[in-house]
Amino acid sequence: MSIIDEFVKSHPRSKQLHERALAHFAARGVTHVGRIWEPFGPYMTHAQGSRIWDADGCEYIEYRNGHGALILGHGHPDVVKAIQDQVTKGTLCSASHELEIEWADLIKGMVPTAERIEFFACGQEANMMGIRVARAFTGRTKLLKFEENFHGWADELTSPSVPGVVSKETRVIPMHDLRALEDELSTEQYAVVLTEGGGAHMSGQVPWDPDFIRAAGRLAGKHGTIWLLDEVVTGFRDGPAGWGGLMGLKPDLTTFGKSVAGGMPAGVLTGRADVMGMLAPRTPPGSWIPHSGTWNAMPVVCAAGIAACKLLRSGSVQRQVNSTGAYMRQTANKALRECGYNWRLYGRSIIHLYFGPVDFEVDDAGNPPTRDARKMLAGGEEKQRLGLYLLQHGIHTHQGRMFILSIAHTKDDINRTVDALVKALGEAMADGSIGELPAQTP
Numbered sequence: 345m346s347i348i349d350e351f352v353k354s355h356p357r358s359k360q361l362h363e364r365a366l367a368h369f370a371a372r373g374v375t376h377v378g379r380i381w382e383p384f385g386p387y388m389t390h391a392q393g394s395r396i397w398d399a400d401g402c403e404y405i406e407y408r409n410g411h412g413a414l415i416l417g418h419g420h421p422d423v424v425k426a427i428q429d430q431v432t433k434g435t436l437c438s439a440s441h442e443l444e445i446e447w448a449d450l451i452k453g454m455v456p457t458a459e460r461i462e463f464f465a466c467g468q469e470a471n472m473m474g475i476r477v478a479r480a481f482t483g484r485t486k487l488l489k490f491e492e493n494f495h496g497w498a499d500e501l502t503s504p505s506v507p508g509v510v511s512k513e514t515r516v517i518p519m520h521d522l523r524a525l526e527d528e529l530s531t532e533q534y535a536v537v538l539t540e541g542g543g544a545h546m547s548g549q550v551p552w553d554p555d556f557i558r559a560a561g562r563l564a565g566k567h568g569t570i571w572l573l574d575e576v577v578t579g580f581r582d583g584p585a586g587w588g589g590l591m592g593l594k595p596d597l598t599t600f601g602k603s604v605a606g607g608m609p610a611g612v613l614t615g616r617a618d619v620m621g622m623l624a625p626r627t628p629p630g631s632w633i634p635h636s637g638t639w640n641a642m643p644v645v646c647a648a649g650i651a652a653c654k655l656l657r658s659g660s661v662q663r664q665v666n667s668t669g670a671y672m673r674q675t676a677n678k679a680l681r682e683c684g685y686n687w688r689l690y691g692r693s694i695i696h697l698y699f700g701p702v703d704f705e706v707d708d709a710g711n712p713p714t715r716d717a718r719k720m721l722a723g724g725e726e727k728q729r730l731g732l733y734l735l736q737h738g739i740h741t742h743q744g745r746m747f748i749l750s751i752a753h754t755k756d757d758i759n760r761t762v763d764a765l766v767k768a769l770g771e772a773m774a775d776g777s778i779g780e781l782p783a784q785t786p
């Protein structure tokens with residue numbers, strides 16, 4: 345029986361739900377493009393800690409973790425209590441309240457570049473406002489971005505080639521192309537340059553070269569362009585001051601999301617007081633940016649954010665999750681090497697799966713086993729298929745591409761996952777659904 349037939353057979357309730365969903369949701373029945381699975385994904389009912397359960401009663405070790413938002417794991421008691429307490433006092437008061445100040449205090453305490461703070465309903469909204477304040481501040485309109493860097497689905501944030509996108513003012517250049525960066529910035533027409541924290545795709549499937557990112561910041565400053573560092577994934581995950589803090593970066597603007605609100609929907613724009621000052625009412629009317637938004641700083645979200653930030657501010661959560669990541673990489677890569685498989689795990693607390701020629705072994709910092717970005721991004725279909733085998737072994741990944749870790753994951757979880765990974769790869773290769781690659785780059 346093929347893996348697809350096996351999955352369908354063992355997930356009758358998810359199949360029923362998928363068939364119902366097809367009548368509602370145009371994107372093959374799902375509500376987020378990253379939730380498309382072939383033939384369909386498991387329909388989840390509940391989650392706790394490092395576990396998630398589906399409608400067919402299957403239990404999984406959970407490595408999607410709210411698209412990266414749940415560094416604290418599912419249902420962390422402090423966050424749950426904060427939400428419960430606040431729900432009974434009022435979810436939305438559409439007026440100023442103390443919790444928004446307390447949350448902002450905590451964020452400022454962690455992020456040295458956060459001179460001012462603005463709250464949003466999600467990460468991409470924070471990026472959209474970052475672009476607007478940069479334009480208003482510089483009096484320029486053009487926007488520079490890097491290939492593969494993800495910032496959201498709005499016109500200026502997503503790929504200009506997506507149907508329906510209008511992005512006349514956006515230019516996208518390859519990552520690490522210093523010449524292209526200099527050529528563009530030296531025109532002195534760019535309001536803003538956007539970079540994703542850590543590198544492209546969820547904390548660095550294609551990591552940034554630290555020298556390049558520093559040069560990008562310097563060049564932006566030299567040419568009067570605002571540098572926006574998008575830490576929606578890496579913020580409060582890589583460390584209390586985010587990836588930028590670890591690297592000692594000083595972007596003009598930084599955006600946060602995901603972990604900052606403990607799994608509740610939020611986005612945060614932080615940065616220089618003069619740039620953020622474009623949001624301040626002044627005369628004449630029309631010379632400043634009015635920011636509305638029904639869900640901005642919703643009390644129940646602030647309460648969750650406060651609880652999360654209190655847990656995240658010392659850095660011990662991030663150290664623990666990074667050390668779980670190191671254990672996972674080392675254990676898995678040893679097992680994969682011993683089996684002679686051309687797969688490797690790399691990354692810090694979001695572990696990326698690599699399928700390709702191993703140019704050198706993954707190092708202690710979790711850098712990928714090649715410097716070639718195309719190789720890091722290759723094997724999407726194989727990874728998806730492996731993801732299905734992993735589901736059958738009780739492992740819920742981000743489409744076979746990523747293991748997103750949380751503080752709830754134990755060594756035992758990781759050992760079970762590594763066993764499952766080796767078994768799943770063996771099965772996929774044995775039935776021919778995944779082929780082998782040459783062991784080394786020729």
Ligand SMILES: Cc1ncc(COP(=O)(O)O)c(C=O)c1O
Binds near residue numbers: 496
């Ligand atoms: C780096 C990055 N920026 C921005 C966003 C958009 O955040 P949100 O989905 O909260 O709008 C995402 C979402 O995954 C992201 O990964």
